[in-house]
Amino acid sequence: MTQYVPFDALDAKSFLASKLPPLLSEGLSDGPVNTSPPAAPPQAERTVSPLEGSQALSSAVIPLLHLAQERYGYIDDALVPVLADLVNRSRAEIHGVVTFYHDFRRTPPAQMVVRICLAEACQAMGSDALATAAKQQCRTDFHHNSADEKYRLEPVYCFGNCACAPSVMIDDRLYGRADATKLAAWVKGAGTQPGMGRA
Ligand code: FES
Numbered sequence: 001m002t003q004y005v006p007f008d009a010l011d012a013k014s015f016l017a018s019k020l021p022p023l024l025s026e027g028l029s030d031g032p033v034n035t036s037p038p039a040a041p042p043q044a045e046r047t048v049s050p051l052e053g054s055q056a057l058s059s060a061v062i063p064l065l066h067l068a069q070e071r072y073g074y075i076d077d078a079l080v081p082v083l084a085d086l087v088n089r090s091r092a093e094i095h096g097v098v099t100f101y102h103d104f105r106r107t108p109p110a111q112m113v114v115r116i117c118l119a120e121a122c123q124a125m126g127s128d129a130l131a132t133a134a135k136q137q138c139r140t141d142f143h144h145n146s147a148d149e150k151y152r153l154e155p156v157y158c159f160g161n162c163a164c165a166p167s168v169m170i171d172d173r174l175y176g177r178a179d180a181t182k183l184a185a186w187v188k189g190a191g192t193q194p195g196m197g198r199a
Contacts, residue, residue: 004073004109013082015071016064020086023060057087061097065104074105110145110152112190114138114183115169118155121162126179130166131155133180137187151187 005011061083068079075098084091098104116122116131135141138151145152161167164176168183170190175182 005071007072007074007076007079009076009078009082012068012072012076012079013086016068016083016086019064019067020060023063024056058089061087061089061094062101065098065101069104073109074107077106108149111150112187113152113154113169113171114187115154115156115159117157117159117161117165117167119158119162121158122166125165127166130168130178130180130183133183134168137180137184 064083064087065075068083069075072079080091080094080098083089084094087094098106114134116127116134118127118131122130131142134153138146138153139148140146140151140153142153142155156169159167159169159174161174161176166178167174167176168178168186169175170186173190175186178186
């Protein structure tokens with residue numbers, strides 16, 4: 001299971017402030033966020049206009065939110081004013097970004113996330129029955145946490161593991177050739193068993 005840092009506004013402030021300069025110096029590419037320091041110092045001095053600086057800060061909002069979610073597991077409401085101050089934007093703007101993108105969770109995650117592939121190849125190999133079994137086992141429905149916050153169930157539309165369909169992912173571990181019996185064992189032993197197919 002993924003371990004997160006308990007959310008604390010002061011910790012979030014210093015954590016995000018430390019990530020902002022590397023993000024800005026890397027030009028905020030659309031790819032995965034690289035939080036390591038730049039390999040070489042900036043080559044040429046160039047005056048950055050206030051508008052450019054403002055746009056760069058705006059572009060940092062989504063990478064910073066992803067970093068915060070990786071650290072705390074979700075976007076706490078108290079993170080909004082912290083981030084708004086850091087990037088010089090209104091709280092309403094930051095709140096709008098958080099609520100627009102479904103990738104950002106606004107409540108603490110369940111202890112275990114079970115994802116079932118419902119795309120074509122997995123459907124052909126029985127993922128509907130697997131989904132039914134998963135709902136019973138996890139005692140919840142898609143897009144919801146179980147009442148005890150132990151499980152969250154999510155549908156996925158292809159893991160790229162179609163050759164080993166049907167596929168499921170438990171936390172960050174991918175399993176193939178799943179069935180209800182195997183799923184029950186994997187959920188029970190999550191974190192202790194190797195994956196099947198492309199892990
Ligand atoms: S369709 Fe399920 S992994 Fe591709």
